[in-house]
Amino acid sequence: MISARSQSFVLGLIGITLFLIAWEVIGIYRLAGLTWPPLSTVLAFLTTPAKLPLFGRAAAASFTSVALGYLCGAFGGLALAIISHLIAPVRPGLDRLVAVIHAIPSIALAPLLIVLASADATPPIISGLGVGYIFYVAATSGLATASASHRDLFAVLGASRLSVTLRLDLPSALPAIASAMKLSVPIAFIGAIIGEWFGASRGLGLLIVSAMQNFQIPLLWSAVLITAVASLAMFALFSLTERLVQERMR
């Protein structure tokens, strides 16, 4: 008797394999036209030694933007959430500001940022704005999850507002923050890539858009594949962290 868990694991593995086979078959028989290369062609292109420096440079630039944007966005979003938690009257205004900034299309922000900062600073800033939004929303709701009885206890013992925030509200917000860590991974990548579509001097986004315009199909798919796999790996890592935090905090 196989457990339900390992059964769904095997089925999932089969599903992914079928997807990869379909990708290969559609490519080989050109079912979707000339612009759909088989998986093997893309992988062969990716592992060509001559192409490695190209991908290495582009990936290094993009991943630096992602890391920078992710860190600044995470801490910025958290700091803003704590401020709006500590000083209640500013909260409605900050909520609106964050929502409005989030609603501005990133393609509209990018040219502004190129003027205000520089072309190379644009990808991390867009990435950071997206990540900061997720962290702000998750943290403001997470900071309000502490139970009323705990809050009463802190009040009876004469804790200051700051110490209630640091010792009660922040720890009880950890599960929400862990979810935000996971959910903001693809957002961080999207921000960096879109930022690079506007005149960055290097990066995977630049590679993707120039390959699209110049009909370099294997290059296009390879650059997208690198981005997707990197995002997936980071997402998987943070899913694990989220699970650990949720088990610890239960």
Added chain:
Amino acid sequence: MTAAIAPLAHLVRRYWAVTLIVVAWQIWVSAAGLSSIVLPGPLAVAADFAGDPLSYARPAALTFAVAIVGLLLGFALGAGLAILSWSSRILNGLLTPLGLIFTSIPVVTLIPIIARLLGYDVRTVIAIVSLICFFPAFVYVGAGLRALPPGSDDLFRVFGGSRRQRFTRLVLPSAVPNLMLAFRLTAPEAVLAAVVAEFLMGTDGLGYMFRKAAGEFDTERALATSLIATITSVACFGLALAAERRVLRRWT
């Protein structure tokens, strides 16, 4: 007297931060004497829009329509596939990890691939928007179909409800809140995806209008276009929110 001040105070409490930034922007542009090609102030942007609002109306309507059609198409496909995979355990096992993988990668990077596959066309924009809306719909509806109120499933079994009855009377209604949540979260993204796709491919709509204006260094027009895109996206969110509230009031 206080009755007149109350709504104003409410407005100030909600919009002080946004107002502060817009005012700071205007003061900075005026004080630094920036050329309007580099960065026009908010007043100049508003003036450009007010001078010729009709020229914005057509691209905005097109982008809005494309986003809505793509959104609905993506949701129909995503919810449909979620229901199909609910009815078959094997299909569910095969598709769930794939759905998860696609929600954890930056789907926007697939836009250039779809653009090359389908050609630069309005239909491609619709396909891109529906692809981006498909995955949240699939994942959220799938989760909703499985999160039944505790005990309700047993009740249906005890009273001998058929599989079909169980589906239409229990499983489908309990997935509706999740479906509407996904709809509200995805609606503004649909507009933004449409704008990015139009920008990259140069097909008609707000994205193309922005690209053209930016290419001609008409920064006032470019910024006004992005303002309209923002308003369109917020309007989409507002419509989805109203739809969600309405549906939830009827269902619960």
